[in-house]
Amino acid sequence: xxxxxxxxxxxxxxxxxxxxxxxxxxxxxxxxxxxxxxxxxxxxxxxxxxxxxxxxxxxxxxxxxxxxxxxxxxxxxxxxxxxxxxxxxxxxxxxxxxxxxxxxxxxxxxxxxxxxxxxxxxxxxxxxxxxxxxxxxxxxxxxxxxxxxxxxxxxxxxxxxxxxxxxxxxxxxxxxxxxxxxxxxxxxxxxxxxxxxxxxxxxxxxxxxxxxxxxxxxxxxxxxxxxxxxxxxxxxxxxxxxxxxxxxxxxxxxxxxxxxxxxxxxxxxxxxxxxxxxxxxxxxxxxxx
Amino acid sequence: xxxxxxxxxxxxxxxxxxxxxxxxxxxxxxxxxxxxxxxxxxxxxxxxxxxxxxxxxxxxxxxxxxxxxxxxxxxxxxxxxxxxxxxxxxxxxxxxxxxxxxxxxxxxxxxxxxxxxxxxxxxxxxxxxxxxxxxxxxxxxxxxxxxxxxxxxxxxxxxxxxxxxxx
Numbered sequence: 503x504x505x506x507x508x509x510x511x512x513x514x515x516x517x518x519x520x521x522x523x524x525x526x527x528x529x530x531x532x533x534x535x536x537x538x539x540x541x542x543x544x545x546x547x548x549x550x551x552x553x554x555x556x557x558x559x560x561x562x563x564x565x566x567x568x569x570x571x572x573x574x575x576x577x578x579x580x581x582x583x584x585x586x587x588x589x590x591x592x593x594x595x596x597x598x599x600x601x602x603x604x605x606x607x608x609x610x611x612x613x614x615x616x617x618x619x620x621x622x623x624x625x626x627x628x629x630x631x632x633x634x635x636x637x638x639x640x641x642x643x644x645x646x647x648x649x650x651x652x653x654x655x656x657x658x659x660x661x662x663x664x665x666x667x668x669x670x671x672x673x674x675x676x677x678x679x680x681x682x683x684x685x686x687x688x689x690x691x692x693x694x695x696x697x698x699x700x701x702x703x704x705x706x707x708x709x710x711x712x713x714x715x716x717x718x719x720x721x722x723x724x725x726x727x728x729x730x731x732x733x734x735x736x737x738x739x740x741x742x743x744x745x746x747x748x749x750x751x752x753x754x755x756x757x758x759x760x761x762x763x764x765x766x767x768x769x770x771x772x773x774x775x776x777x778x779x780x781x782x783x784x785x786x787x788x789x790x791x
Numbered sequence: 792x793x794x795x796x797x798x799x800x801x802x803x804x805x806x807x808x809x810x811x812x813x814x815x816x817x818x819x820x821x822x823x824x825x826x827x828x829x830x831x832x833x834x835x836x837x838x839x840x841x842x843x844x845x846x847x848x849x850x851x852x853x854x855x856x857x858x859x860x861x862x863x864x865x866x867x868x869x870x871x872x873x874x875x876x877x878x879x880x881x882x883x884x885x886x887x888x889x890x891x892x893x894x895x896x897x898x899x900x901x902x903x904x905x906x907x908x909x910x911x912x913x914x915x916x917x918x919x920x921x922x923x924x925x926x927x928x929x930x931x932x933x934x935x936x937x938x939x940x941x942x943x944x945x946x947x948x949x950x951x952x953x954x955x956x957x958x
Binding site for chain 1 (some may be wrong): 792794810811812813816817833834835836838841847848849850853854858860867901904905919920921922923924944
């Protein structure tokens with residue numbers, strides 16, 4: 503299968519890319535890793551008139567801690583996240599997620615910015631971002647702005663990034679001491695999208711009380727979903743089997759999975775509950791370390 | 792509107808005018824007539840199209856030729872000079888790592904990057920490492936053995952026996 507005709511631009515600067523977006527309007531799409539976009543174009547589900555390839559723009563790929571945030575450039579490849587020692591030591595939730603995204607070849611091309619900007623609730627990073635309460639840096643012609651992750655996803659393939667803007671970075675607040683985070687997704691086989699996925703980030707203080715809870719769910723809603731009631735069930739209390747079971751129960755009630763070849767609604771809800779419970783345990787274990 | 796691109800494949804620079812929508816795998820197979828790289832699923836799943844781009848294994852059915860402009864591609868034809876075998880090719884031969892051979896070029900190219908990044912992989916690391924490559928024939932065990940064998944040879948160690956184990 504081959505894509506429909508399109509024109510192709512490969513700008514060498516962000517300004518040039520933004521000018522091209524202004525010029526071509528919403529018939530242009532940004533090409534980053536291309537491993538969500540190109541498969542759609544090959545099936546002709548997407549037929550943009552112009553592709554703006556941003557792979558040649560320097561300075562968009564980085565992983566660094568600065569001013570109390572972990573800052574990740576949008577063009578950072580999944581394989582770079584997987585290999586990063588700072589990620590492995592302090593943000594293992596990213597290692598969990600990156601390992602579960604597709605397969606090694608796809609991870610060599612796929613970018614974290616693309617994973618989020620694509621706006622697909624089946625992608626893995628959005629739930630992780632929700633759990634960590636990340637912010638998305640969106641750059642336009644005049645300026646860039648930071649959008650909290652809860653305000654970023656609007657619907658299927660719809661995000662806060664406008665037609666003439668580019669997602670350029672993700673900022674994650676550096677977790678406090680006593681924090682742990684974890685992600686897992688249930689998949690039929692390697693490379694599959696999630697049957698259900700749960701990202702959990704916790705902070706537990708000296709007395710064992712939960713001072714921070716972030717829970718994001720993958721592919722069980724039209725947008726990546728924050729399990730808000732589950733978070734409240736944990737916050738301000740000691741982590742017990744009861745509070746964890748309650749959080750898991752709320753998550754399975756509050757999601758909206760669609761029946762498909764991966765499972766029916768009842769099954770997916772049940773799996774959400776199991777995953778939330780397991781990831782709370784895992785995050786709590788990591789918080790203790 | 793065609794684009795002028797130059798791609799170095801197995802050490803040789805090739806210049807061409809191509810449509811932006813030309814897939815890298817088609818450029819390799821049709822423009823360069825190098826048919827060692829295969830198209831299996833065409834939907835980014837099977838990995839039969841795997842080549843190295845600037846040293847990284849990628850699925851060439853999901854990359855545009857224009858994206859490879861100015862880059863170095865290595866295909867299975869470039870693994871060893873004519874008449875010689877790369878340790879990986881030798882490993883696949885010694886360990887019966889193929890039946891029909893359709894997935895094999897993709898497996899070889901993926902194994903190249905795998906061993907380059909991790910010269911002493913465990914069995915588990917190999918299995919996860921080739922998780923982007925599907926084989927319908929072998930059941931994977933001999934492919935894993937082939938990669939272990941090649942790894943040993945490339946480390947200058949004695950290669951494991953290729954004799955099958957009888958349980």
